[in-house]
Amino acid sequence: MSLGGTIEEALPSALYRVRLDDGRIVVAGLSTEARRTLVKVAPKDRVTVEPSPLDPTRGKITGRRSSATA
Numbered sequence: 001m002s003l004g005g006t007i008e009e010a011l012p013s014a015l016y017r018v019r020l021d022d023g024r025i026v027v028a029g030l031s032t033e034a035r036r037t038l039v040k041v042a043p044k045d046r047v048t049v050e051p052s053p054l055d056p057t058r059g060k061i062t063g064r065r066s067s068a069t070a
Helices: 032-036
Strands: 003-011 015-020 025-030 046-051 058-064
Touching: 003 025, 015 046, 015 058, 025 032, 025 046, 032 058
Parallel strands: 025 058
Antiparallel strands: 003 015, 003 046, 015 025, 046 058
16 A cells, blocks of 8 residues: 655655655655665655555655646
């Protein structure tokens, strides 16, 4: 299950603080596939996050989304 969100802050160790569309805040790193395809992210970017099934405060960034909201 992938969720949308916005990167709020870049943290050390290649982690990012992401505010999900439902208001939750998670700490997420880039997934292996996103690193392999050289996805670049910065604060204020819209991203797709896959939350961890074991820890709801963690997740993986699986890709960037367009900044336009539909």
